[in-house]
Amino acid sequence: MMSVSSELIPVEVCKGINGLDKVVLREDRGWSAEVYLFGAHVTSWKNKHGEEFFFSSRKATFEPPLRTHGGIRICFPQFEKHGSLQLHGFARRRFWTLDPNPPPLPETSHTKAFVDLILKPSGQDLNIWPHSFEFRLRVTLAPGGDLILTSRVRNVNTDGKPFSFSFAYHLYFPVIGEVQIEGLETDYLDELKNKESLTGDEESEVDKIYLSSPAKTAILDHSKRQIYAIRNDGPLDAGENGFIEEDT
Template identity: 65%
Template sequence: MSETENKSVIITKGINGLEKLILREIHGSSVEVYLYGAHVTSWKNEQGEELLFVSSKAIFTPPKPIRGGIPICFPQFSNLGSAEAHGFARNRVWTIDADPPPFPPTVADGVFVDLLLKPTDEDFKIWPHSFEYRLRVTLGPGGDLMLTSRIRNTNNDGKPFTFTFAYHTYFSVSDISEVRVEGLETLDYLDNLKNRERYTEQGDAITFESEVDKIYLSTPTKVAILDHEKKRTFVVRKDGLPDAVVWNPWDKKAKAMADFGDDEYKHMLCVEAAAIEKPVTLKPGEEWKVRQELSAVPSSYCSGQLDPNKVLQSFY
């Protein structure tokens, strides 16, 4: 299909014939979303610069998840040897939700698409629960990208279910050694490289010189990623997602991944809005609503340093 649903959303074929949606905003920003995984694989600003990282070796062939962009981790965030590490939502084909129930107010003049995932018989064998997962992808008039998730327990047997969740966002950065993350200092975190032992962040900002895989706990609603070389700051705003995962595989792990270039770790950073430490439990009929909003803004210099506080204060 290549029919235009409206002036702003196009359905077309992507890599390996997989269907994707292209959202375009009047000032030139754009977003691409594959129905496979409801996976955002591109987010470009008004100048056409790509803001997300997707590996050059990403495998766009089911059932392999796509390496990069924004994979959705549901109903689990885990690398603990499960047959469906990070859950199955990221490697299922979603449908366009033609008649969604009312969402919270959408960004004025924003372009959006609604996607829906329901479990198959095969999914029940992995995770024996009935659910409806609705995702709205919105491209705002200023080029901001918002993902709003609504997960409902539709079990008929009266049973609750419990899950963990993450928007596994891969940001494109110029050089990982020139990047710092602000907003997570002094917080406790679980270190995935040390069997999830709990520590407290000591630095005044997070910088990178080796592999990092941490789950920060009770995090603020805003986190900033400062890219010194590009003079660009990403701001992650999140509602209902208390945790934030920070991940970069560094050189050894990068070389061990078949769908990841050996040196690509230098040009990506995952900062993920998540709910991991305290799993979410829904009773039948209950719905969980969360969202993540991403912005990319020019960074300002202050005494030779980027000033994240000015960036963060400007948002609220």
Template identity: 60%
Template sequence: MAGEKPSVELCKGVNGLDKVVLRDARGSSAEVYLFGGHVTSWRTDHREELLFVSNKAIFKPPKAIRGGIPICFPQFSSHGNLEQHGFARNKFWSIDTDPPPFPSDSSSKTFVDLILKPTDDDFKIWPHSYEFRLRVALGLGGDLMLTSRIRNTNADGKPFSFTFAYHTYFSVSDISELRVEGLETLDYLDNLKERERFTEQGDAITFESGVDKIYLSTPTKIAIIDHEKKRTFVLRKDGLPDAVVWNPWDRKAKAMPDFGDDEYKHMLCVEAAAIEKPITLKPGEEWKGRLELSAVPSSYCSGQLDPQKVLQG
């Protein structure tokens, strides 16, 4: 409730897995599992859940958790001998007790720092040395901020390349009532058509069937307007030029064992990502990718939203 003290607590989650619970002074909260460095909950100060996690999600390593914010690294999608979306989302992360200083761009006191480093077994599937630091923070207004810092620590002088996504599942009232703004007129790769390239034609994106698109060279802000809940999610991103929009729709939903048959109606993934142009790091170099999520009340019931108002607000 309002007036609480901000807190960061390590406790047990589903199936005894370790998780960190963040709470700010107004009552907003977030939960992060050490398995996957995976954010599974983000709640308003009224305790309303903003992220979607499937009722059938399997909290049993090494199966990645279905929903929340899985981290796709070192690849988005599937190529070569790495599993789909890489391995960061199904490794156990550690709490980073001595992170290097962050730029002072956050006034948040409510955060946790996690770190992932490769094990000897990991080198067999991806032969590179790295440090992946993740900060999950709650802002003063209940915003959720994720900052990833990936450093090449190869001793052999070799660079490495990777693609990346914050695979965010938003909880929505009804997929057919949503609009996504900020991606109009952009080029995208359609994963349902073998990554063929198209140009978005609509004045806003709405949903009548399954979608799996990678939008390219996207703006730093994207809005998801949920008419029924009178809520707009705003994504602000830095270092992440692409954006994935995904909903499996009914047929694919039924084919996924860890996803309810009708749950596709109440979720939408809009993912801040770096996919089209892989990031390459030389030894000692570091990349940073930041995502800030906010949920703002909106009373837009019809007609074109003026994105400037939402995106500047």
């Protein structure tokens, strides 16, 4: 008689869409998350009932170097458009690797479902952005289902020359109808008005960059009676814009 183990696999490296490598994270209560090595792209985050929390475009192809709308995309070494670098940088269009020497978790941690990815510049990257770096990203599915992203960027220039950069976690939530955002009451720059500094709410199309966002931001989806809570550590900015996918 053959026995089948029902033991939970917290971290599984497997093939995803179009044969691309991905990592599936699972925690004991049934929550799960998926992250592709292409772009270090978090494409899925589901609760114990299998309900998906992220938006994913029906037009997504997952064929490098085409971009995809959905989940969490990593924008580095810039978010906005500056100089010869493309909008949102190049990290989201590169193949990351599994980090062979990830930093250890605290001894008191009960987390089992996490993965560390690393990105180093190629010759092509150095031609357009001449700085050597190591970008290490840890994606953690904590006990209870919280999804945690931790980024570390190290300067490995042999001449010790410093460099500046910006990065962003570009999140897509499937909200529709009546939506309320709490925590973004600070001044913002309006991308649709040449970065004009404004305060308050507008009813029209938006593309805002909020300066010094709070430690916690909440998105209230009244139609689904659901709340997305986003927490950050450090003096980060936040952005708000909309993506509407039309049926074809």
